Amino acid sequence: MSSQEQLLEGLNGPQHEAVTHGGGPLLIVAGAGSGKTRVLTHRIAYLMAARGVRPGEILAITFTNKAAAEMRERISALLGARAAASMWTMTFHSACVRILRREAHRLGYPSGFTIYDSADSARLMQLVCKEMDLDPKRFPPKSFSAQISNLKNELVDYDTFAEQAQTEQEKKLAEAYKLYQRRLHEAGAMDFDDLIMVTVNLLQMFPDVAEHYRRRFRHVMVDEYQDTNHAQYVFIRRLVGVESDPDTAVVPPSELCVVGDADQSIYAFRGATIRNILEFERDFPNARTILLEQNYRSTQTILSAANAVIERNEGRPAKNLWSEQGQGTPIVGYVADNEHDEAAFVVGEIDQLTDDGSITPSQVAVFYRTNAQSRVFEDVFIRMGLPYKIVGGVRFYERKEIRDILAYLRVLANPEDTVSLRRILNVPKRGIGARAEESLELFAARERITFARALRRVDEVPAMATRSVNAVRNFTALLDELAAGVPGSTPSQIVEMVLAKTGYLSELTESKDIQDESRVENLEEFVDVAREFENTFSALLEDEAALEGEEGPGTVEEAEPTLVDFLERISLVADTDQLPDADAEGGVVTLMTLHSAKGLEFPVVFLTGLEDGVFPHMRTLGDKTQLEEERRLAYVGLTRAERLLYVSRAAVRSAWGSPSYNPASRFLDEIPPSLVDWRRGEATVLSAPPGRGIGGARRGSGFGGEGFGGTFGSRKTTARTTEAPSLSVGDLVNHDSFGMGRVQLVEGSGDKTKARVDFGADIGEKDFLVKYAPIEKL
DNA sequence: GTCATGGCAACATCA
DNA sequence: TTGCCATGAC
Numbered sequence: 001m002s003s004q005e006q007l008l009e010g011l012n013g014p015q016h017e018a019v020t021h022g023g024g025p026l027l028i029v030a031g032a033g034s035g036k037t038r039v040l041t042h043r044i045a046y047l048m049a050a051r052g053v054r055p056g057e058i059l060a061i062t063f064t065n066k067a068a069a070e071m072r073e074r075i076s077a078l079l080g081a082r083a084a085a086s087m088w089t090m091t092f093h094s095a096c097v098r099i100l101r102r103e104a105h106r107l108g109y110p111s112g113f114t115i116y117d118s119a120d121s122a123r124l125m126q127l128v129c130k131e132m133d134l135d136p137k138r139f140p141p142k143s144f145s146a147q148i149s150n151l152k153n154e155l156v157d158y159d160t161f162a163e164q165a166q167t168e169q170e171k172k173l174a175e176a177y178k179l180y181q182r183r184l185h186e187a188g189a190m191d192f193d194d195l196i197m198v199t200v201n202l203l204q205m206f207p208d209v210a211e212h213y214r215r216r217f218r219h220v221m222v223d224e225y226q227d228t229n230h231a232q233y234v235f236i237r238r239l240v241g242v243e244s245d246p247d248t249a250v251v252p253p254s255e256l257c258v259v260g261d262a263d264q265s266i267y268a269f270r271g272a273t274i275r276n277i278l279e280f281e282r283d284f285p286n287a288r289t290i291l292l293e294q295n296y297r298s299t300q301t302i303l304s305a306a307n308a309v310i311e312r313n314e315g316r317p318a319k320n321l322w323s324e325q326g327q328g329t330p331i332v333g334y335v336a337d338n339e340h341d342e343a344a345f346v347v348g349e350i351d352q353l354t355d356d357g358s359i360t361p362s363q364v365a366v367f368y369r370t371n372a373q374s375r376v377f378e379d380v381f382i383r384m385g386l387p388y389k390i391v392g393g394v395r396f397y398e399r400k401e402i403r404d405i406l407a408y409l410r411v412l413a414n415p416e417d418t419v420s421l422r423r424i425l426n427v428p429k430r431g432i433g434a435r436a437e438e439s440l441e442l443f444a445a446r447e448r449i450t451f452a453r454a455l456r457r458v459d460e461v462p463a464m465a466t467r468s469v470n471a472v473r474n475f476t477a478l479l480d481e482l483a484a485g486v487p488g489s490t491p492s493q494i495v496e497m498v499l500a501k502t503g504y505l506s507e508l509t510e511s512k513d514i515q516d517e518s519r520v521e522n523l524e525e526f527v528d529v530a531r532e533f534e535n536t537f538s539a540l541l542e543d544e545a546a547l548e549g550e551e552g553p554g555t556v557e558e559a560e561p562t563l564v565d566f567l568e569r570i571s572l573v574a575d576t577d578q579l580p581d582a583d584a585e586g587g588v589v590t591l592m593t594l595h596s597a598k599g600l601e602f603p604v605v606f607l608t609g610l611e612d613g614v615f616p617h618m619r620t621l622g623d624k625t626q627l628e629e630e631r632r633l634a635y636v637g638l639t640r641a642e643r644l645l646y647v648s649r650a651a652v653r654s655a656w657g658s659p660s661y662n663p664a665s666r667f668l669d670e671i672p673p674s675l676v677d678w679r680r681g682e683a684t685v686l687s688a689p690p691g692r693g694i695g696g697a698r699r700g701s702g703f704g705g706e707g708f709g710g711t712f713g714s715r716k717t718t719a720r721t722t723e724a725p726s727l728s729v730g731d732l733v734n735h736d737s738f739g740m741g742r743v744q745l746v747e748g749s750g751d752k753t754k755a756r757v758d759f760g761a762d763i764g765e766k767d768f769l770v771k772y773a774p775i776e777k778l
Numbered sequence: 779g780t781c782a783t784g785g786c787a788a789c790a791t792c793a
Numbered sequence: 794t795t796g797c798c799a800t801g802a803c
Contacts, residue, residue, distance in 0.1 A: 063792085063793085064792075064793080065793085091793065092793080093793050094793090117793085118792090118793090192792090192793055193793095195793085266791075267791080267792075269790075269791065269792090270791085270792065270793085369789095369790075369791080370789055370790055370791075371789075371790085371791085372789050372790090372794095373789090375794095392791095392792085426779095429779085429780075431779070431780095432779095433779045433780080434779085435779080436779095467779095468779095571793085572793065573793090593790090593791065593792095594791080595790090595791045595792065596791090596792085617789090617790060617791085618789095618790090619790070620790090629791095633791080654794085655789080655794095656787090656788070656789080656794055656795080657794055657795095779803105780802105780803085781801105781802090781803085782800100782801090782802085782803105783799105783800085783801090783802100784798105784799095784800085785797105785798090785799090785800100786796100786797090786798090786799105787795105787796095787797085787798105788794100788795085788796085788797100
């Protein structure tokens with residue numbers, strides 16, 4: 001059998017057509033689990049095997065790094081690592097950055113421009129609003145940031161917006177937009193939305209650039225097309241070219257192939273429009289549409305549930321997903337009293353499944369709506385000793401110490417980066433306080449120079465204390481010293497240098513605060529991350545350079561990764577290494593938000609927190625459009641499951657401190673009752689307590705036999721009860737989060753009674769207000 | 779200028 | 794519950 005035949009083997013009719021289609025634009029409407037990644041990767045392989053396309057001519061765009069990594073892996077399996085490396089398989093943002101690094105100088109940006117994430121851009125907006133003397137109550141910087149993000153997604157620049165601004169709000173917004181953009185440009189920085197918008201501008205303003213990339217990418221594929229926003233749509237259109245455009249005459253349009261499913265559109269909040277997929281045939285004349293309706297992933301039970309839910313959305317094109325897998329096992333339902341109980345149920349169930357040996361932890365995933373919900377699961381997983389991995393959530397790169405060091409690195413890569421510069425100005429403390437910073441800012445504004453330049457001219461800043469002037473001088477001297485150490489050093493060496501010379505590390509190691517110990521560990525890990533990056537990066541570059549000599553001067557001897565490369569990786573690939581490692585023995589259970597779950601599949605899925613107010617989220621309840629997006633999110637969640645699906649909810653859930661009583665999610669009601677086997681159909685606590693506390697709802701956990709099930713969360717409501725346990729020194733207690741401990745000290749009386757409890761070497765001693773702490777006397 | 783304290787608001791979802 | 798900011802003592 002030829003390799004071409006092998007590529008087509010086992011494909012169903014529509015899949016076969018999608019893989020072999022040539023010529024005009026192609027839309028593949030791929031229902032959940034219909035094998036779209038298979039089609040995409042086989043199409044790529046087919047292009048090369050049957051049609052002589054070179055890997056360098058292919059651009060495959062995905063939405064997440066996870067998806068990009070998976071696709072690269074599969075291509076690598078089909079075609080070998082070299083072919084995979086010389087193809088562009090990446091997210092919109094990464095692809096745009098790569099183009100921008102080469103071309104942004106045309107628009108006055110340095111090629112090593114800094115990428116601001118949401119936190120950085122929020123900070124910059126804060127500075128802008130302060131500069132404009134705006135009342136933060138009337139004009140919240142956050143809302144400005146969000147609105148500007150939306151405008152950029154629609155490719156509306158500040159001048160255009162200023163023209164149509166009517167209200168005072170809009171006028172101020174237009175002004176802030178303009179100033180924000182100016183500050184970004186001066187700082188040599190772009191925010192996430194700029195990455196797309198500026199690339200589009202570039203392609204529009206410089207036809208030769210558009211031509212260059214159109215010549216290079218003769219085949220463009222876009223995954224998750226239903227999640228593209230307007231800016232991304234225009235980017236694709238510009239890149240591919242359309243027959244009717246005059247400037248495409250030189251190079252004929254490239255072959256475009258997009259894949260998507262309107263039912264899985266879950267990113268409207270960041271500007272995605274289903275319009276792009278619905279109007280594809282109008283946008284791209286001569287387009288062909290192929291439907292993939294056979295599902296290979298799930299049992300019919302799971303599909304029926306998902307179909308029943310998604311059918312509630314109005315005005316969607318009908319789709320007929322079907323499976324040959326048979327009914328399978330009924331969906332398991334569980335109503336917990338509270339979120340601890342829910343987590344205990346999930347963990348207990350996983351424990352049983354893995355005990356039989358029928359399931360390994362890596363085959364199991366737990367989904368929730370918001371990241372905040374992961375904490376309880378984490379607690380219980382730790383306590384039960386079950387291995388797990390949280391995808392997303394409180395990210396490594398969002399920790400204070402990491403961001404501080406990152407800010408140093410960014411300033412070294414780009415000295416004009418104001419946001420980062422101001423972050424490190426007085427970190428660690430060096431006597432440049434708010435007062436001095438303000439004087440510098442004022443001076444910079446008056447002289448119309450950047451903050452970085454103002455620093456260099458401290459002597460001229462009026463009303464500056466001599467002490468501050470000296471402190472600033474020392475600071476700039478430090479920066480110069482660090483900068484001198486950059487050439488010839490690898491990213492990890494630079495990180496180590498920064499840690500040492502700034503005194504950041506020694507400040508932490510000398511500190512007595514226990515938190516600072518883990519900060520030091522995180523920084524050590526950060527150095528490892530840098531080293532790891534150097535290793536993988538060099539390997540990748542060498543491969544690529546070997547394969548495409550014509551593309552730029554990226555020869556092998558230049559394969560050393562630069563600081564800019566490293567920073568870019570961190571900004572764009574925040575979830576590196578977060579994909580569960582399927583190769584590891586048994587592996588770990590994966591915990592993630594529903595949004596992260598898109599595109600993945602697991603034999604066993606727990607869909608948790610199915611409560612109105614949690615999922616669907618509180619803020620969507622009043623808005624039909626948003627509610628429909630939540631329903632699509634539910635559809636995505638349900639269709640991730642292959643064989644076993646669990647749905648659960650908690651009757652009571654504490655939301656920042658106080659308990660909230662949520663009714664069952666409407667999505668739960670939309671699943672046909674005949675498909676669900678309710679393991680526990682009702683909570684002990686049905687609704688908000690009238691006058692009585694719900695402390696009476698205590699039971700043992702009933703799972704795993706450990707007795708640490710953590711079902712005592714309802715003690716959080718004891719504000720209305722009086723039953724605080726009376727403790728004395730030496731008592732053995734059980735704490736919801738910390739487990740078993742012994743009372744060391746009791747002081748105070750009545751409501752103010754405090755206890756000090758020792759939880760053993762791992763956790764140490766903790767102080768509690770007995771009345772409020774989730775403690776039980778044993 | 780730095781540190782400690784207390785009030786107040788935030789938890790969407792991602793690159 | 795956490796994290797940010799304003800406030801006030803040193």
